[in-house]
Amino acid sequence: MHQALVTVVEDICGRYGFDRTRMTDIVIAVQQRLGCVSTEAMEIIASKVNSHRVEVESVVTFYAFLSVKPRGRVIIRLCKDIVDWMKGYDEVADAMAKELGVTMGETTADGGITLTSTPCIGMSDQAPAALVNDVVVPNLTPERGRQVIRDLRRHLDPAQLITMVGDGNNAHPLVHSMVRNNIRRRGPVHFDGFESGCALERTIDQTPENVIATIRASRLRGRGGAGFATGQKWEFARNASGERRYVLCNADEGEPGTFKDRVLLTECPDQVFEGMTVAGYALGSDSGIVYLRGEYAYLRAFLENVLETRRRQGLLGKAILGKPGFDFDIRIQMGAGAYVCGEETALISSCEGLRGDPKNRPPFPAQKGYMGCPTIVNNVETFSAAARIMERGANWFAEMGSERTTGTKVLSICGDCRKPGVYEVPFGITARELLDMADADNPGAMLIGGPCRQMIGPERFGGQICYDDLATGGAILIFNRARNKLEIAEHYLDFFIEESCGHCTPCRVGLVLLKEVVHKVVSGAGEPSDLDYMRRLANVISQTSRCGLGQAAPNPVLGALQNFHTLYADMVSDRKLGLLSTFDLSKAVADAELRVGRMSQYV
Amino acid sequence: MSTPSKPRVATTSLCGCFGCHMSILDIDERLFALADLVEFARSPINDYKEFDGRCAVGIIEGGCCNEENVHVLEDFRKHCNILVSMGECAINGGIPAMRNNLPLRECLEEAYLKSPGIWNPAGILPNDIEIPLLLHRVYPCHEVVKIDCFIPGCPPPADAIWDTVVALLTGKPVTLAYERLKYD
Ligand SMILES: Cc1cc2nc3c(=O)[nH]c(=O)nc-3n(C[C@H](O)[C@H](O)[C@H](O)COP(=O)(O)O)c2cc1C
Ligand code: SF4
Ligand code: SF4
Ligand code: FES
Numbered sequence: 079m080h081q082a083l084v085t086v087v088e089d090i091c092g093r094y095g096f097d098r099t100r101m102t103d104i105v106i107a108v109q110q111r112l113g114c115v116s117t118e119a120m121e122i123i124a125s126k127v128n129s130h131r132v133e134v135e136s137v138v139t140f141y142a143f144l145s146v147k148p149r150g151r152v153i154i155r156l157c158k159d160i161v162d163w164m165k166g167y168d169e170v171a172d173a174m175a176k177e178l179g180v181t182m183g184e185t186t187a188d189g190g191i192t193l194t195s196t197p198c199i200g201m202s203d204q205a206p207a208a209l210v211n212d213v214v215v216p217n218l219t220p221e222r223g224r225q226v227i228r229d230l231r232r233h234l235d236p237a238q239l240i241t242m243v244g245d246g247n248n249a250h251p252l253v254h255s256m257v258r259n260n261i262r263r264r265g266p267v268h269f270d271g272f273e274s275g276c277a278l279e280r281t282i283d284q285t286p287e288n289v290i291a292t293i294r295a296s297r298l299r300g301r302g303g304a305g306f307a308t309g310q311k312w313e314f315a316r317n318a319s320g321e322r323r324y325v326l327c328n329a330d331e332g333e334p335g336t337f338k339d340r341v342l343l344t345e346c347p348d349q350v351f352e353g354m355t356v357a358g359y360a361l362g363s364d365s366g367i368v369y370l371r372g373e374y375a376y377l378r379a380f381l382e383n384v385l386e387t388r389r390r391q392g393l394l395g396k397a398i399l400g401k402p403g404f405d406f407d408i409r410i411q412m413g414a415g416a417y418v419c420g421e422e423t424a425l426i427s428s429c430e431g432l433r434g435d436p437k438n439r440p441p442f443p444a445q446k447g448y449m450g451c452p453t454i455v456n457n458v459e460t461f462s463a464a465a466r467i468m469e470r471g472a473n474w475f476a477e478m479g480s481e482r483t484t485g486t487k488v489l490s491i492c493g494d495c496r497k498p499g500v501y502e503v504p505f506g507i508t509a510r511e512l513l514d515m516a517d518a519d520n521p522g523a524m525l526i527g528g529p530c531r532q533m534i535g536p537e538r539f540g541g542q543i544c545y546d547d548l549a550t551g552g553a554i555l556i557f558n559r560a561r562n563k564l565e566i567a568e569h570y571l572d573f574f575i576e577e578s579c580g581h582c583t584p585c586r587v588g589l590v591l592l593k594e595v596v597h598k599v600v601s602g603a604g605e606p607s608d609l610d611y612m613r614r615l616a617n618v619i620s621q622t623s624r625c626g627l628g629q630a631a632p633n634p635v636l637g638a639l640q641n642f643h644t645l646y647a648d649m650v651s652d653r654k655l656g657l658l659s660t661f662d663l664s665k666a667v668a669d670a671e672l673r674v675g676r677m678s679q680y681v
Numbered sequence: 682m683s684t685p686s687k688p689r690v691a692t693t694s695l696c697g698c699f700g701c702h703m704s705i706l707d708i709d710e711r712l713f714a715l716a717d718l719v720e721f722a723r724s725p726i727n728d729y730k731e732f733d734g735r736c737a738v739g740i741i742e743g744g745c746c747n748e749e750n751v752h753v754l755e756d757f758r759k760h761c762n763i764l765v766s767m768g769e770c771a772i773n774g775g776i777p778a779m780r781n782n783l784p785l786r787e788c789l790e791e792a793y794l795k796s797p798g799i800w801n802p803a804g805i806l807p808n809d810i811e812i813p814l815l816l817h818r819v820y821p822c823h824e825v826v827k828i829d830c831f832i833p834g835c836p837p838p839a840d841a842i843w844d845t846v847v848a849l850l851t852g853k854p855v856t857l858a859y860e861r862l863k864y865d
Contacts, residue, residue, distance in 0.1 A: 605827065655758065655759055656759065656826070657826060661825045666817055666818075667815075668817070670814040673785065673789055674806050674808040
């Protein structure tokens, strides 16, 4: 038994050259092959790649998709994010759990099926959705949920759940998925057809400096959320000293309610890879990595195939388009269910085979990134836009959009609306126009940019989508007037608590304290001073956390306090006299009453 | 003894070791100044056991480990304009809260049935009405009633208590100097 294990694990380590910096791939492969990464397996990995067991363990225990103990052969991960919850998560979860005869988080006695929940899996326009191993099952209802269980019980084969395929490349044999693209509005930058190589042809005629100058002139800003000037980032990395340079594409897409990168990867992977190759030329880099979130594993074979085709076409590999010295290739790095790995320095850690912990900045990745070398990390959409800019020119691009934010943005719109899906719109469009386009249902609030940003009320629906007003990495969540905004804010706190990497105290501990006080207020036990405490604590957390997760995590609460202040204010009252309503004496003495055999004289 | 115009101060020790009260006495000769400044209502200092009117300030030592602590604390909240948690035990539960990770059953069994030297053949847990029932865990005071002010320390130094009480009684903001809060 042990020898068999050694052989399997050693074989996997060998596939990755016994290279400890490929630890993430190694443990994912072991998990896939053996259903878990047991302590024995960790021991073997450590000895094969010249590492330590604790180091392997620190990686394995970091990711939600990896486990030390075996779980079911089939793992159903039901998305329990806010949109799914609005669309009936509770009923679906209940139906599936009953049908299986287990509770959430448990595995059936025969070790066949595990039922658990997970944050947003990037299917918010077809919620409630679940991942069954790698297979996406969208648009669940209690009845469909029960059927999924019945089918799985029969064959334990998630692939057989695919009864029909979605539109576009979702129907491609290598994708073969029930996911739908729901592209509701096609814009000129990303959804206007793309001929492989057309951007590279323009690129190799120019010097790398000129390519960067073109990107700068287009005034393209990062589409992942923070909006950093792309040309400037490339220039920093080009000018930084280092042995090699790296081009990293952030396809982690973990921000709840965001799913536009999934659609870009499904429909325009060539354009995205071409943008990366352009960046490779501009930086003088020969190596790119796409960090693909574990939830999108169903796209992997398809994307590998696109890469292979590009290699055959001379668009990747050595001497691209026949230009001597222009070498560039791309590998796909899988993630394994950790939201924080979308943060660029955590993403780099994960690619280096470490725990997906964020690193201190500075040094910024452009100075010292992947393997200590100058590295750019850009969003999927940023690369796609860069390719189009090289094809059609900086001016063409800069003429679109608002005054200070050029180009278009691909938005993922979901929530209380009749037309959820992907929209490519020019920057400067107002929130109200989006509500109309998506046919929103009596909108009372919008979360623009997901929970990392603020929730706005109707008085700000006139605001523009751009970096100076309502900034977003792509998520637009719509809530109707009946929704409880405070409950939504509380829900997102749970998400951030769960996803915190735990490195720094303000984020790890502060968020739990914040959640406690928010819960106290929402449950009606709060006092006026709690609101002040909430605000102060939220500010401390955002000002003293190390990475963007902790810095942004209090935003839903701060936003609700600011934009919906009366909601909180109405829930608190001065209760200086007597016991706090959160303290329950009868509960506190119940155990002693039982043990001692008499009742309290104070209750 | 009392001039009605003096602000009244009450103190109590709940689940504490009386160390904090010792620290109150540690203000030395300023006790005379204190006596000039305030009148003590219910307090171990004068051994009054009940409130006979409203107080400006109530000072609490110790957290709540039993039902009587809760009752006393509630009584303090009802009678005091400003309630102060004094010391680690009041603020965090302190040493008594070390039992919070154990089920109450285990604590009782350890104390009354299993410890070396125990002779309790009938296996009776003390249940006299005079003995307050224990809470399932020790609570810091602010989880039971609203607390307005906290003086950290185990015990807080006399100067910190003095500075706080004087500031509260004279309506000034309470600011404790760094040295008063730093212990290592
Ligand atoms: C907690 C956290 C999660 C993030 N997740 C993503 C993500 O999923 N995709 C992404 O492109 N950027 C994400 N970012 C932003 C990245 O750190 C980085 O700014 C971005 O990839 C840069 O690319 P851009 O300039 O093209 O936008 C995240 C940031 C934080 C703090
Ligand atoms: S802010 Fe949170 S996620 Fe970021 S490094 Fe600190 S603990 Fe980790
Ligand atoms: S804080 Fe320290 S001195 Fe005060 S009661 Fe508790 S243990 Fe005793
Ligand atoms: S897939 Fe469930 S909210 Fe995004």
